[in-house]
Amino acid sequence: MRVAFRKMHGIGNDFVVLDLRDGAPAPTPALARALADRHRGVGFDQLVTLSPAEAGSGADAVVGFLNADGSPSGACGNGARCAALLLMEESGRDSVALRTEAGLLTARRASDGLITVDMGPPRLGWREVPLAFEADVDAPPLSTPHPATAVSALSMGNPHCVLFVADAEAAPLETLGPALERDRLFPERANVEFAQVIDRGAVRARVWERGAGVTLACGSGACAVGVAAMRRGLVDRRVAVRLDGGTLTIEWPETPGAGVLMTGPAATVFDGELSAGFLAGVEAA
Numbered sequence: 128m129r130v131a132f133r134k135m136h137g138i139g140n141d142f143v144v145l146d147l148r149d150g151a152p153a154p155t156p157a158l159a160r161a162l163a164d165r166h167r168g169v170g171f172d173q174l175v176t177l178s179p180a181e182a183g184s185g186a187d188a189v190v191g192f193l194n195a196d197g198s199p200s201g202a203c204g205n206g207a208r209c210a211a212l213l214l215m216e217e218s219g220r221d222s223v224a225l226r227t228e229a230g231l232l233t234a235r236r237a238s239d240g241l242i243t244v245d246m247g248p249p250r251l252g253w254r255e256v257p258l259a260f261e262a263d264v265d266a267p268p269l270s271t272p273h274p275a276t277a278v279s280a281l282s283m284g285n286p287h288c289v290l291f292v293a294d295a296e297a298a299p300l301e302t303l304g305p306a307l308e309r310d311r312l313f314p315e316r317a318n319v320e321f322a323q324v325i326d327r328g329a330v331r332a333r334v335w336e337r338g339a340g341v342t343l344a345c346g347s348g349a350c351a352v353g354v355a356a357m358r359r360g361l362v363d364r365r366v367a368v369r370l371d372g373g374t375l376t377i378e379w380p381e382t383p384g385a386g387v388l389m390t391g392p393a394a395t396v397f398d399g400e401l402s403a404g405f406l407a408g409v410e411a412a
């Protein structure tokens with residue numbers, strides 16, 4: 128048996144997309160880890176799966192995300208744009224709806240070939256992040272020493288810890304990222320963003336992703352950075368979040384219950400097929 132896949136990316140946050148809509152079995156964490164290997168597999172930050180949506184559900188597909196370490200993620204912004212691009216190209220439509228663990232997300236074509244996804248409202252309660260115990264999400268009591276002037280914890284369907292720093296380039300991503308990901312405050316671990324406010328319209332951010340490590344970009348992370356900065360009154364309700372791989376525009380309208388709108392590019396790199404030998408090797412391991 129051979130398995131078809133598509134390699135995609137959103138500003139360098141890269142994905143292998145597996146289309147399971149023909150009834151193919153869901154990938155195991157072991158398959159995800161083997162595929163994520165950049166030398167012996169294909170390489171990706173997240174594995175994105177497309178499964179059939181229930182008739183009448185309003186969704187074009189059910190979209191799932193597994194990290195490079197095989198762990199699941201409830202949300203993935205850049206992956207959602209890539210899944211939306213695939214479904215738009217396939218259907219010829221300019222808008223699609225994705226059923227994800229974080230809810231039904233709508234995506235539409237924006238100007239300049241970009242794609243906007245409504246990532247849904249941020250979740251700001253301590254139980255929703257989740258934190259391990261009741262605490263102020265705008266001043267979470269981290270056990271890990273850090274250089275931030277302010278910290279926010281929030282969920283975009285997956286947990287984020289945003290640290291506001293004076294210089295994002297100098298942030299010790301490789302050492303503090305993994306420590307904060309596993310800080311005892313985060314029972315489900317967390318994605319970690321170091322954010323430097325440039326002005327009211329721009330934030331520079333660098334990301335350590337739960338289950339994937341340093342990535343060139345993180346869509347849900349950019350949403351978390353934007354929301355945290357907006358809630359602190361540091362930026363306007365539309366902000367450019369500059370990540371290592373490129374820029375995402377994050378808008379969060381003031382309307383009660385509004386979702387966070389994330390706009391950026393999505394690209395297909397190539398289509399491929401996993402060989403029978405590769406699949407057998409994963410099974411035998």
Ligand SMILES: N[C@@H](CCC[C@H](N)C(=O)O)C(=O)O
Nearest residue numbers: 200203204205285345346347
């Ligand atoms: N790259 C993603 C976020 C991926 C999920 C994350 N690592 C997690 O475990 O929550 C994005 O673009 O949002």
